[in-house]
Amino acid sequence: MADAGAPAALEAAGLRKTYGDFVAVEDVGLSLAPGASLALVGESGSGKTTTARMIAGLEAPTAGTVRFDGRVLPGRRARTAVRGSFAGDVQMVFQDPYASLDRHQRVADSISEVLAHHTDLRGSALARRTAELLDQVGLTAGQARSLPRALSGGQRQRVAIARAVAVRPRVLVLDEAVAALDVSVQAQIVTLLRELREQSDTAYLFITHDLGIVQHICEDIAVMHRGRIIERGRTLSVLERPGAAYTRKLIDSVPRRGWTPKRGATA
C-alpha cells in the first residue's frame, strides 16, 4: 500500500473463510507497511470483521496465510507461549467498549497486568509507565483507580487502546472501534488514534462501515463486498472517484450536509 521498498508489517495472502457452505471471506490479500493506515470498509456481513479476526488470530482461516514481519501467525489453538510471542505483532480494539474490559479489574490494573507480563517493569516503575500510558490516552489518575463501570463508553475505549498500545504492536486492528460511540466522542477517539500513530510506527487496520470518518484516519482504503475486496486505493481518490458501482452506492449512502434521503435511490 505505502512505499513498496519497506518490509511489510503485515502481509495477508489468499485469506478465505467458510462456515459450512457459506463463504464469508474469499481471496482477501492485504499488506501494511510500518506506520501505514488502511481502512477496510463495507456493509454488515461483507466479511470485514471476519477478515480482522483472522488477521488477529482469533479465527483460523480456511485457507491463506497471515504474516507479521515474515513470521506466520499460528492458529487459535497454538500454545500460549507461541501465541504470546505474537502479542507485539498484532493487537485489537473491539467494537463493544462495555465488554472489552474485565468488569472486576481496575483500569490501572488492566494496563499494569499487561506491562508486567511483557516488560521487566515492577513496583514504582510499573506504576509510572501505567500512569504515562493512561495519561497518553487522556485519562485522569482518578479514572485510573476506578472500575470500568464508572467510565463512559469513550473512556473505556481509551483504556482498551492504552492496553493494546502498551505492548507496542506492529499492527493495531480496530474493529468498528468507534461505531458504538457518540459522534463527538468518535471525533475525540479518532484524534487520539492519529496522535498515537504520529508517536509510533504502529500500522492501523481500521475496520468500519462508516465512510464519513475513514478519510480522517486512513490514507488507504479497501472496499469489501460479499467477502471480496472489490476496490482499493488512496482514500481520497477512491472517495472522490469511486471505480466500482458498489463503492459509489456506499459513498452516496453517507449522510452529509445538504443530503436528503431519496426514495428508491439509484446506484
Next chain:
Amino acid sequence: MSAYQSVPAAGGRLPLGRVRALARGQGVPIAAGTVVALVVLAAVFAPLLAPYDPNAVDPLAVSQGSSAAHWLGTDDTGRDILSRLLYGARPSLLAPALITLTAGLAGTALAVSAAWLGGWYDRVVSAFLDLVFGFPGLVLAVVGAAVFGAGLDIAVITLSLAYLPYIARVVRSAALRERALPYVSALGLLGLSGRRICLRHLLPNLLPLVLVQATTSFGYTMLDVAAFSFIGLGTQPPTAEWGLMVANGAPGIIAGQPEQSLYAGLVIVVFVIACNLLGSGLSRRLLGEDR
C-alpha cells in the same frame, strides 16, 4: 445560573441511611439471612446456650411437654429437646457445609476448565455431569452406605458427588458466555496464559453465581443429610442430629407426644426455606435477575 438545585440523596452520608438504602426492598432476603446466621451462631455457641447436656438421660422426666424446666419438652429418654436441637445443629450444618464446599470447589474447577478447554475434555465432563445429575442424591448416598457402611462421612462423600452437577452445569454455561466476551479475546491476544485468564479474570466474574448456587444447594443438601440420618444411615445415636431426632420422635407422634419430631422437623423446614430465599435474594442482588 441554573434554577435547579442538587439535592443530596436521602441518607447518603449517614451509615445508617446507607444501610437503609441497601436494605430497601430486601426485607425477605435479610430476614432469611438472619435466620441462617442465627442457626449458625446457635451451632457455634451450643455449649453456652444449651440448658442441659444433650445426652443427659433423666428417667424422671420422660416425654414431657413444654415447661419452665424444659422449654421444648423432653424426649422418650428424658433428654432436653432444646439442648439436643442446639447441639444437633452442629452435625446438621457441618455435613451440608462440607458437601457444598466440596461440590462448589470441584464443580467450579470442572466447569471453568471444561468451558475453557472445550473439545473432548468438555464433552467428557459434560457427559459425566449429566450422568451424575440423573441420580437423586439420596439414592447415591444409600448405595454408598450399602457398599461402605453407614455414617455421616459416606453421606458427605456421596452427596458431594451428587451435588457436583448443581454447581458445575450452571457455572459451565456461564463460563462459556463469559469466555465469548471480547475482553477474554483481548487478554489472549495480549499474551496472557489460559491459566491466568481463568484464575484472575473468569473466576472472579463467575464467583457471584457460584455463591448463589452454593447457598441454594446448602439448603437442599441439609434436607438430604437429614433424610439420610432419618433412615438410620447417617449420624448414629446417641449423637443429636435433626434428621435423627425426627426419626426418634416418630413413635411419639402416635402416642400424643409429637414435640421431638415436630420441633426438629420445623427447624429443618425453616432453615431450608431460609437458604432458598437467601439464595434467590442474592441472585437478584448479585446477578441482577430473578430466578
